[in-house]
Amino acid sequence: MIKSPNKMSAEQRMLDGNALANQADLMKEQTRSRNAVGDAVVGGLEKVGKAIVDKRQNEKEEVAQAKKDGQELATTVLDAGGGLGNNHYDAFSTAVKMLGEQNNQFELDGDKEGVAKNGTRMKELKVLTEQIKEFRLNVAKTFDTVSVDGKEMPNFTQNLSASDQNLFKAVMDPDTPVKIEDVDGKWVQSMQYEGKWYTKQELSDKLEDCKEDVVSINQVQKLRDVVMNQALSDVAVSSGDKKYGGFDYEANQLQVNKILKTANLVSLINDDMLGTASNFKQDMFEYPAINELTYKDIGLGTAPNPYDTDGDGRLSVEEAKKMSQEDKEKIIDALTNRDNDFFKEDVTRGLMSKYITNHLQKQYNNKAGYGNAFKEASQYGNASNEDILANAGVKL
DSSP states (O other), X not given: OOOOTTSOOHHHHHIIIIIHHGXXXXXXXXXXXXHTTXXXXXXXXXXXXXXXXXXXXXXXXXXXXXXXXXXXXXXXXXXXXXXXXXXXXXXXXXXXHHHHXXXXXXXXXXXXXXXXXXXXXXXHHXXXXXXXXXXXXXXXXXXXXXXXXXXXXXXXXXXXXXXXXXXXXXXXXXXXXEEXXXXXXXXXXXXXXXXXXXXXXXXXXXXXXXXXXXXXXXXXXXXXXXXHHHHHHHHHTOXXXXXXXXXXXXXXXXXHHHXXXXXXXXXXXXXXXXXXSOOHHHHGGGSGGGGGOBTTTTTOOSSSOTTOTTSSSBOOHHHHHTSOHHHHHHHHHHHHOTTSTTOOXXXXXXXXXXXXXXXXXXHHHHHHXXXXXXXXXXXXXXXXXXXXXXXXXXXX
């Protein structure tokens, strides 16, 4: 097939058609967006030992600076509606050029199937631009407390490291290196940060892990409200020494476990899920469930152990009080940091289950004004604990 010099080439037609239609999505960021970026703050929480204690103040400053820089850049991205910058424009242009060259050859060869396939692949590029824009908006809204439409958005978890905040800041930075690749017939967008390439899917998964889990936190607090209301009801039907009700530990822990099964554990470790201005990480040494931990589980199993005063190999609240701050930091890191070699999600989830249930029990007893009263079966009849919660307006 000989092409007429007066006709547009296949590549030109593609660029003039679908590719040009994409340029609104590939808008360049204004110059002020570059000025809003600032220098990346390299940091992150030290994992173990004295370094954690010594660098804590520096980390707080780094986290605060990373958050400030991210919020400034988030405003720019939100104002632009997630519009993509020069880095994405260049990456997509490379992919479009490749398709154009392929299409020229397909037309020369009379390969109609190849031409049709490339048309589909061009449409897939357009879909990818929309997905990237939406992801950038999602990141920006997470940095920003209030979204562009005025609705409250989930924010980052407390104690998120400066390094992780800077990683998400790089998602919004128009100077961040970006590439679009054909991987097994699918377009994959990747971003480079501190020498490592991250795919959009990897970043999306990490973003969800770093968001405050407002759904699970609300469920925990609703369960707490149900328990406190039940305490008032039990008091109302009690008389003299006859105490009705009482806190059903097993039933409430069952409900807690249902919440934790699908919860973002990282959020519940770091965020104030109980409304006490504290969190699981800060309260770890203050409740009896820590007695179930062995020193081996948390990386302190080497003998002789100066803290294991009773020789049972288990950590107790009393023994924890005698620990140095740096050893406490080792334990906290082992139980709350996914990157720690000793971190076991099921162990941390089990401790958190008892932590929440113990808090519920305390709230019940405080509200009822008495300790562990027995549960009067006739008060509830044959209703299950789930039915009781459902009647109180809690759906888990």
